[in-house]
Amino acid sequence: MSIRLNCLSNMARRLNCNFSQWSSRVFAAEFDSRCDPVYFALSAQTPAADEKQSLLFQKLFSQGKAYSIHAITDDRIQRARSYSDLQDKLVSALPKSCNLLQLIAFHPNVNNSLVKGFFIQDALNNAETENMLKDLVKSEEFHLCTYVSSEDGTLWQQCVWSQRGKECTDVTKHYITVAAKPEYHPSLLNIINTVVFYSFEDAYRVLQECKECIPESKEVLELADQCLKNSTKGRFPVIVIEGLDATGKTTLTQSLQEILRGALLRSPPGCLSQWRARFDAEPPLIRRAFYALGNYISACDIARESAKSPVIVDRYWHSTAAYAIATEVGGALESLPSSHSEVYRWPRDLLTPDLVVLLTVRPEERARRLRARGVEKTREEAELEANNLFRQKVEEAYRRIQDPACVVIDASPSKEEVLSEVLLLIQKHCNL
Ligand SMILES: Nc1nc2c(ncn2[C@@H]2O[C@H](COP(=O)(O)OP(=O)(O)OP(=O)(O)O)[C@@H](O)[C@H]2O)c(=O)[nH]1
Ligand SMILES: Nc1ncnc2c1ncn2[C@@H]1O[C@H](COP(=O)(O)OP(=O)(O)O)[C@@H](O)[C@H]1O
Numbered sequence: 001m002s003i004r005l006n007c008l009s010n011m012a013r014r015l016n017c018n019f020s021q022w023s024s025r026v027f028a029a030e031f032d033s034r035c036d037p038v039y040f041a042l043s044a045q046t047p048a049a050d051e052k053q054s055l056l057f058q059k060l061f062s063q064g065k066a067y068s069i070h071a072i073t074d075d076r077i078q079r080a081r082s083y084s085d086l087q088d089k090l091v092s093a094l095p096k097s098c099n100l101l102q103l104i105a106f107h108p109n110v111n112n113s114l115v116k117g118f119f120i121q122d123a124l125n126n127a128e129t130e131n132m133l134k135d136l137v138k139s140e141e142f143h144l145c146t147y148v149s150s151e152d153g154t155l156w157q158q159c160v161w162s163q164r165g166k167e168c169t170d171v172t173k174h175y176i177t178v179a180a181k182p183e184y185h186p187s188l189l190n191i192i193n194t195v196v197f198y199s200f201e202d203a204y205r206v207l208q209e210c211k212e213c214i215p216e217s218k219e220v221l222e223l224a225d226q227c228l229k230n231s232t233k234g235r236f237p238v239i240v241i242e243g244l245d246a247t248g249k250t251t252l253t254q255s256l257q258e259i260l261r262g263a264l265l266r267s268p269p270g271c272l273s274q275w276r277a278r279f280d281a282e283p284p285l286i287r288r289a290f291y292a293l294g295n296y297i298s299a300c301d302i303a304r305e306s307a308k309s310p311v312i313v314d315r316y317w318h319s320t321a322a323y324a325i326a327t328e329v330g331g332a333l334e335s336l337p338s339s340h341s342e343v344y345r346w347p348r349d350l351l352t353p354d355l356v357v358l359l360t361v362r363p364e365e366r367a368r369r370l371r372a373r374g375v376e377k378t379r380e381e382a383e384l385e386a387n388n389l390f391r392q393k394v395e396e397a398y399r400r401i402q403d404p405a406c407v408v409i410d411a412s413p414s415k416e417e418v419l420s421e422v423l424l425l426i427q428k429h430c431n432l
Pocket of ligand 2: 249
């Protein structure tokens with residue numbers, strides 16, 4: 001089967017669907033964030049013998065008809081929001097006979113090359129599925145493919161894409177081949193300046209790009225404009241208390257404020273509280289940029305207050321980075337970036353605290369305290385409750401952040417015991 005690449009590339013260019021971005025990528029179809037994805041790639045030529053394809057066939061293509069769909073717009077805000085909307089639409093509209101997998105298309109070892117989409121297995125080969133997907137493609141900038149096996153059992157991808165209602169009628173097929181498992185889980189390519197931000201400018205730029213679609217961004221940017229980008233810490237110590245919900249941060253920080261006669265601050269700062277729920281509803285790119293700017297605005301308050309007294313902060317950059325990394329990185333705990341990875345690097349332009357204390361509590365004790373407190377959990381905390389692996393990833397990401405690293409404290413004992421241990425720590429680290 002000769003592949004008419006030239007024709008396809010010309011057509012792709014005409015349809016603003018840069019074909020080469022697909023043919024040179026590896027695809028990772030993830031059944032469950034707890035196990036390794038299945039990796040495959042497109043091949044312009046049919047390899048002589050590809051016995052491994054039968055494994056691929058078993059895992060991905062033997063469950064009825066298969067499709068893949070990706071948002072292809074170059075606008076990262078629109079792509080992030082389209083992906084989030086697409087997920088909601090697929091979950092609600094796909095026939096029950098379908099199995100929905102996350103599908104990542106990426107260039108191995110190229111940061112930010114990752115395009116997220118979905119792989120759909122339709123066990124009953126339901127015509128309704130294809131019609132529903134084609135309707136989706138007609139309304140958005142999506143790249144829709146179907147997968148077919150020919151008489152000799154080889155697997156092919158047929159691309160059917162649309163440019164807002166103009167469906168391409170000429171389909172071309174590409175041979176699918178098994179791809180080697182990359183050195184790192186592909187989600188690691190999507191962390192730096194996509195879900196974790198290492199400079200004020202990078203976070204600020206994301207919200208600037210949101211001004212049209214999220215008007216509240218303008219007010220957040222105005223507050224960020226008022227903060228000094230490189231806030232310099234005053235002469236008094238700055239102590240950050242970190243930990244999952246219900247580890248005792250609020251209780252401890254209030255006691256520390258009284259005893260040290262200090263200022264008690266938090267991130268995101270109170271001035272952003274009114275918009276928190278609004279940005280929590282946005283995809284990670286936007287949400288994490290919001291929390292990142294919250295840290296810079298808090299840093300401005302910390303700089304001012306630390307000129308007058310010790311400052312205690314309830315959550316700061318460790319929370320922002322740990323939750324973002326743990327949410328983004330799929331696969332087992334081992335998939336997390338290694339301890340020396342640059343993703344754990346403190347932002348050079350963010351005020352650095354003198355001491356960061358990470359409170360840890362046994363899961364059952366934490367659950368007891370959450371119940372006792374009775375406060376509504378954030379979506380992320382509900383996820384922590386349900387997903388032990390996610391909780392382990394958040395805690396491990398906290399521990400891997402350096403400069404400054406967390407000092408880990410077992411916060412299971414009584415409030416008084418935890419308080420006295422942390423006071424000793426502060427005395428030792430901050431000469432207070
Ligand atoms: N503060 C903060 N929270 C984040 C961030 N990223 C995600 N979150 C979520 O927001 C939740 C905590 O929000 P907070 O306002 O700190 O709630 P809280 O009442 O201080 O939580 P606890 O005091 O830990 O119970 C976390 O459990 C995460 O689910 C971040 O960068 N900063
Ligand atoms: N050391 C402790 N031992 C027992 N209960 C605690 C302790 N610290 C806090 N609590 C209780 O656990 C619940 C959660 O504490 P809180 O300070 O709100 O945690 P966080 O701010 O980390 O979410 C509260 O009801 C609080 O009274």
